[in-house]
Amino acid sequence: MAKRVIVAGGGIAGLTAAYRLSKAPGVEVELLEASPRAGGAISTTREHGCLLEHGPDCFLAIKPAGVALCSELGLEPRLIGTIAENRKSFVERKGKLHAVPEGFYLMAPSSMASLATSRIFSTKGKARMAMEPLIPRRKETTDESLADFVRRRLGKECLERMAQPMIAGITTADPEKLSMRAAMPQFPEMEEKHGSIIKALAARMIGGGTGASGPRYGMFATLDGGMQVLVDALAGVLGPRLRTGVRVQSVAREGDRWAVATSAGPLAADALVLALPSPAAASLLRPHDPRLAELLASLHCASVATVHLAFREADLPLPAAMGFVVPAVENRFTVAASFTSRKFPGRAPGGVSLVRVFAGGATRPSDSTLPDDDIRRRVLADLRDLLKAAGEPLFSNVDRHEGAMPQYHVGHLDRVDEIEKRAAALPGLALCGASYRGVGVPDCIKNAEDAVAGLAR
Numbered sequence: 308m309a310k311r312v313i314v315a316g317g318g319i320a321g322l323t324a325a326y327r328l329s330k331a332p333g334v335e336v337e338l339l340e341a342s343p344r345a346g347g348a349i350s351t352t353r354e355h356g357c358l359l360e361h362g363p364d365c366f367l368a369i370k371p372a373g374v375a376l377c378s379e380l381g382l383e384p385r386l387i388g389t390i391a392e393n394r395k396s397f398v399e400r401k402g403k404l405h406a407v408p409e410g411f412y413l414m415a416p417s418s419m420a421s422l423a424t425s426r427i428f429s430t431k432g433k434a435r436m437a438m439e440p441l442i443p444r445r446k447e448t449t450d451e452s453l454a455d456f457v458r459r460r461l462g463k464e465c466l467e468r469m470a471q472p473m474i475a476g477i478t479t480a481d482p483e484k485l486s487m488r489a490a491m492p493q494f495p496e497m498e499e500k501h502g503s504i505i506k507a508l509a510a511r512m513i514g515g516g517t518g519a520s521g522p523r524y525g526m527f528a529t530l531d532g533g534m535q536v537l538v539d540a541l542a543g544v545l546g547p548r549l550r551t552g553v554r555v556q557s558v559a560r561e562g563d564r565w566a567v568a569t570s571a572g573p574l575a576a577d578a579l580v581l582a583l584p585s586p587a588a589a590s591l592l593r594p595h596d597p598r599l600a601e602l603l604a605s606l607h608c609a610s611v612a613t614v615h616l617a618f619r620e621a622d623l624p625l626p627a628a629m630g631f632v633v634p635a636v637e638n639r640f641t642v643a644a645s646f647t648s649r650k651f652p653g654r655a656p657g658g659v660s661l662v663r664v665f666a667g668g669a670t671r672p673s674d675s676t677l678p679d680d681d682i683r684r685r686v687l688a689d690l691r692d693l694l695k696a697a698g699e700p701l702f703s704n705v706d707r708h709e710g711a712m713p714q715y716h717v718g719h720l721d722r723v724d725e726i727e728k729r730a731a732a733l734p735g736l737a738l739c740g741a742s743y744r745g746v747g748v749p750d751c752i753k754n755a756e757d758a759v760a761g762l763a764r
């Protein structure tokens with residue numbers, strides 16, 4: 308008899324889990340998604356001739372799981388990279404945008420020469436960064452915060468002016484709490500192996516690049532019709548096995564099966580995959596293992612607001628770049644902005660500049676709860692100040708992502724180890740999704756594939 312598996316949650320993790328299980332011999336899978344559409348954080352729409360990404364607009368091409376899944380689904384011809392001549396970003400300093408120096412990788416330079424003319428840092432800040440190769444390796448192997456790591460190796464100014472805004476631009480995280488081992492493991496590894504981040508990055512440059520520009524797509528890839536193309540392809544393979552508008556309400560053990568109460572009635576399964584944000588998984592698992600539920604509920608999530616704004620190009624002539632980030636010390640409403648129409652081809656009609664601004668996040672939680680008009684007004688004021696935007700936007704559109712940004716606090720990986728151990732003790736249960744081992748789309752795909760590998764056997 309076929310093994311019946313229910314996957315709860317139709318974001319990219321749940322879709323991948325269900326897709327993999329649909330290919331496993333002897334497995335019957337059903338994917339239940341509470342909302343009327345699949346994709347979770349991923350959502351692409353077309354408005355006024357523009358392609359709007361309401362969630363992720365791309366994924367890291369250098370992490371293989373994303374590109375591999377697209378290829379397997381026949382989407383390789385539809386994968387596109389960022390526009391090569393615009394692969395540049397800016398950081399604000401006192402009301403002006405300055406280009407991130409060549410060879411800078413997230414938080415550290417690969418050579419000091421490229422920093423010489425940069426106005427992002429003071430002479431004192433540059434001198435402190437130049438000392439990094441002389442700073443001894445940390446002896447302890449325990450986790451530490453991103454802020455502690457960067458202050459220790461590269462100095463306070465590098466933290467404030469580069470590392471903090473770069474990381475906030477990705478996960479809106481508070482650097483004083485963000486776990487270095489969970490969020491940026493490559494940097495402690497560089498320290499361990501090379502004794503210096505600058506030396507490690509320089510060695511990588513000599514050996515063929517920092518990974519900042521992969522062979523075909525650059526560092527980031529997306530799909531010609533937006534990230535929704537990947538969701539639609541997975542949903543297409545699953546067909547009626549994907550059921551939207553069905554919420555999992557509770558789960559109980561009945562003999563050696565799972566009894567699943569849903570908004571569409573009771574279901575039963577031999578195995579259960581919870582591809583849900585950790586608070587939702589916590590409430591379902593509380594009756595089975597209170598400690599597991601407590602651990603799941605302790606994982607933090609932040610909320611963010613994003614705003615698309617389209618302008619006549621004459622009113623907002625965007626620089627040839629992908630966007631900018633704003634250090635928290637600038638105390639500005641905008642956390643980061645993407646120059647969408649410069650980043651990828653086909654995102655806006657000719658003569659239109661499309662930008663997407665991020666606000667709120669872990670360090671400015673109340674900003675994302677303001678009324679739409681206030682968010683719009685404050686974002687617009689920042690664009691007028693920093694980019695000299697003139698006139699009124701052709702349209703603007705505010706999205707809210709409540710609790711959608713998992714925050715990996717110091718000690719996160721230890722908590723996840725314990726969560727996985729306890730989940731494995733419940734028969735036929737697997738957990739996956741952005742809450743655990745990486746928030747990026749390729750991380751969620753890999754996490755889902757790893758989680759169901761055992762169940763499919």
Ligand SMILES: Cc1cc2nc3c(=O)[nH]c(=O)nc-3n(C[C@H](O)[C@H](O)[C@H](O)COP(=O)(O)OP(=O)(O)OC[C@H]3O[C@@H](n4cnc5c(N)ncnc54)[C@H](O)[C@@H]3O)c2cc1C
Nearest residue numbers: 316318319320341347348362363364555740741746747748
């Ligand atoms: C604004 C934003 C921008 C981002 N940008 C990028 C980027 O550029 N690149 C990148 O790689 N990553 C990015 N990310 C991160 C990435 O998109 C997410 O981490 C990832 O998509 C999360 O996938 P998931 O399947 O784990 O969770 P989700 O997408 O949150 O899916 C979980 C699903 O579970 C459903 N659900 C909840 N409770 C129940 C229930 N009881 N029963 C049934 N269903 C339920 C929800 O409706 C939801 O659809 C971004 C995230 C956001 C919010």
